[in-house]
Amino acid sequence: MTLLTEATDVFAAAEPSGRCVVAFLAKRQPVPAGAFGPPEREAIAAEFRALQAEGWRLSVRAMFDPEDAAEPAAFDTGFAHAVDVAGAFEAPSLSGALAGTVRLERAGWSRRFATEWLLGPREFATVGGLDDAARHEWGFLAFWEWNDAWAAATGPERREYDAECDIAFKGDVALGIGIAGRHRLDWASSWHHIGIWEAPSLAAIDLAMRGHEAAADFKFTTSRHVVGRRRPLAELVAAD
Numbered sequence: 042m043t044l045l046t047e048a049t050d051v052f053a054a055a056e057p058s059g060r061c062v063v064a065f066l067a068k069r070q071p072v073p074a075g076a077f078g079p080p081e082r083e084a085i086a087a088e089f090r091a092l093q094a095e096g097w098r099l100s101v102r103a104m105f106d107p108e109d110a111a112e113p114a115a116f117d118t119g120f121a122h123a124v125d126v127a128g129a130f131e132a133p134s135l136s137g138a139l140a141g142t143v144r145l146e147r148a149g150w151s152r153r154f155a156t157e158w159l160l161g162p163r164e165f166a167t168v169g170g171l172d173d174a175a176r177h178e179w180g181f182l183a184f185w186e187w188n189d190a191w192a193a194a195t196g197p198e199r200r201e202y203d204a205e206c207d208i209a210f211k212g213d214v215a216l217g218i219g220i221a222g223r224h225r226l227d228w229a230s231s232w233h234h235i236g237i238w239e240a241p242s243l244a245a246i247d248l249a250m251r252g253h254e255a256a257a258d259f260k261f262t263t264s265r266h267v268v269g270r271r272r273p274l275a276e277l278v279a280a281d
Contacts (some may be wrong), residue, residue: 045187045225045233049203051210052165055222060163061138062224063097063130064182064235065115066267067154068123069280081149081280084225088148089113089274092141096133099274101180101239104131104221105167115277116180116269125183126154126277127267129221129237135162153278159184159235161226168210170217170241177219177239178271181246184232185264193262202261209249209256213238216245232265243268 048054089099098104099113115128132138138160150156170177191199213220221237240246246268253259 045227046203047200048165049207049210051168051207051214051220052223055166058163059134060236061132061135061136062159062161062163062237063132063142064159064184064224064226064237065126065130065156066124066159067126067156069125069153070155072152077149077152079134081152082146082275083150085145085150085153085278086275088145092130092144095137097141098131098233099220100271101129101221101237102167102271104129105169105219105236105239113274114271115274116182116267117272118267118269121269122125122267124267126275127269128180128274129235131163131181133217135160150278159226159230159232161224161228161230161235163222164225164234165223167222168214168220169215170219170239177217179240179243179246180269180271181218181238181240183236183264184226184234184269185237185262186227186231186233186249187235188261188263202257205256206253206258209252209258212252213249215248217241218245218249222250239271246273 093099098107102109115126130238142158149271157214218240219236224235226235227233
């Protein structure tokens with residue numbers, strides 16, 4: 042896969058593996074009495090167990106350490122966004138990612154949520170926060186596309202921009218934020234990339250964003266940001 046931007050001090054190209062992000066933004070739907078209950082919740086849980094046995098990583102934490110977070114998890118986002126749940130899994134392959142979303146929907150996920158699924162291959166490797174002992178209770182998903190200014194920029198101008206942004210990313214890592222690399226989305230989405238963070242606090246995310254603003258990170262991009270608190274997916278599926 043050809044990288045849209047070059048590797049930097051913070052980001053290294055991922056080893057070829059075929060792994061694919063399965064990001065999702067989900068809104069709970071009104072459910073008629075009897076249409077969604079314990080049988081559907083168990084069917085979804087069984088599908089998660091099957092996907093995990095096939096090599097899926099079912100939380101952002103598992104992208105950093107597959108052995109550390111066996112429980113499927115996502116982020117509770119309804120307090121700040123129009124969607125109730127956001128998150129990201131990682132599948133062993135692009136075809137497997139697409140098939141897995143279909144299986145989850147058929148298991149009952151579609152009765153509980155209206156979901157936007159976004160799939161794409163891994164581009165950069167994960168970058169752990171400097172404080173490995175920090176509890177990463179908060180998640181931050183950044184979707185972005187390169188804008189017309191980026192398209193018109195020269196190679197040296199883009200490399201200078203990447204170097205400036207790298208300063209901000211080093212600041213993120215110093216705040217204890219782990220960055221789950223970067224994945225490409227542009228094969229089937231208007232977004233070019235997704236960046237996924239796990240953070241120890243909302244304050245850390247706020248400070249990080251100030252650093253990115255100072256580095257003029259957004260002059261070459263149009264972006265959408267989603268923030269939420271990590272919770273087990275079983276709880277998020279069961280919640281009213």
